[in-house]
Amino acid sequence: MKLKWQIALVILLALILGGSFYWLRFRPSSSSLIAPVVAQEIYPLFDCPCCDQTIDQCTCSMAAERRAFLDGLANAGASEKKALLAYVKRYGLDSLVDEQRRKELRQQLVAQAPADRPIIAIKPEQRDLGQVSQQKGVVTTEFELENRGQSDLVIEKLETSCGCTSAAIVYQGQEGPKFNMPGHGINEKIKDWRLVLPPGAQAKLKVYYDPNTHQNFRGAAVRAIYIFSNDPIDSKKKVEIELTQVD
Numbered sequence: 001m002k003l004k005w006q007i008a009l010v011i012l013l014a015l016i017l018g019g020s021f022y023w024l025r026f027r028p029s030s031s032s033l034i035a036p037v038v039a040q041e042i043y044p045l046f047d048c049p050c051c052d053q054t055i056d057q058c059t060c061s062m063a064a065e066r067r068a069f070l071d072g073l074a075n076a077g078a079s080e081k082k083a084l085l086a087y088v089k090r091y092g093l094d095s096l097v098d099e100q101r102r103k104e105l106r107q108q109l110v111a112q113a114p115a116d117r118p119i120i121a122i123k124p125e126q127r128d129l130g131q132v133s134q135q136k137g138v139v140t141t142e143f144e145l146e147n148r149g150q151s152d153l154v155i156e157k158l159e160t161s162c163g164c165t166s167a168a169i170v171y172q173g174q175e176g177p178k179f180n181m182p183g184h185g186i187n188e189k190i191k192d193w194r195l196v197l198p199p200g201a202q203a204k205l206k207v208y209y210d211p212n213t214h215q216n217f218r219g220a221a222v223r224a225i226y227i228f229s230n231d232p233i234d235s236k237k238k239v240e241i242e243l244t245q246v247d
Helices: 002-026 039-045 061-075 080-091 099-112
Strands: 120-123 126-133 139-147 153-160 165-171 195-197 202-209 219-229 236-246
Touching (some): 039 061, 080 099, 126 139, 139 195, 153 165, 195 202, 202 236
Antiparallel strands (some): 139 202, 153 195, 165 202
16 A cells, blocks of 8 residues: 555656646746737827828828838737837837837837947037028038947938938038938938948038928928937937028
């Protein structure tokens, strides 16, 4: 009888240990318990740079590209948190409609960023061009650009929010290619351009506004210029020009 109890005990222990091993080996990971994001549900969190609409409402090519990016993240099983972080790293914190979400995601980016990161700094962040005459044509203005970080700042491209506005980087007296609004065929022709600013280096962002792009427009306007770089926090830095277009 004693032997039978010993055999039963051994079998019971084997079952317990086997079940524990199976759970440890095949249990669901914590990441698999997090539901993947539904892209369509977070489209309204982001605005389109060409207008005041969110990317689910706008029909332009930029909105379509951004929706496709979120669709790809959703198809890959990304959680909402990962999708939001990936999006702002690609398209910038300013793309978020909600200010509180911007603050929260910025804190996450700061926590992840290395101490010796490049830091893009631009001043001012907005310039008022006053009255711009359609008859007098193109006007220009400049912004001061600096790398305040401890490693090289690599600027990869520029974009503007309207075809009437273009921009270029001037570094060491040399002006780079003139970028415009995506989808107009200008940016797409610029190949293999990048600018490296060492720590402490300064440059200028030169902005052009052409009132004849919209000859019949009269009134106030705000146009945005975006600088894309390897700054891990402000990967897409925005500055603006404001003006009133007159005859």
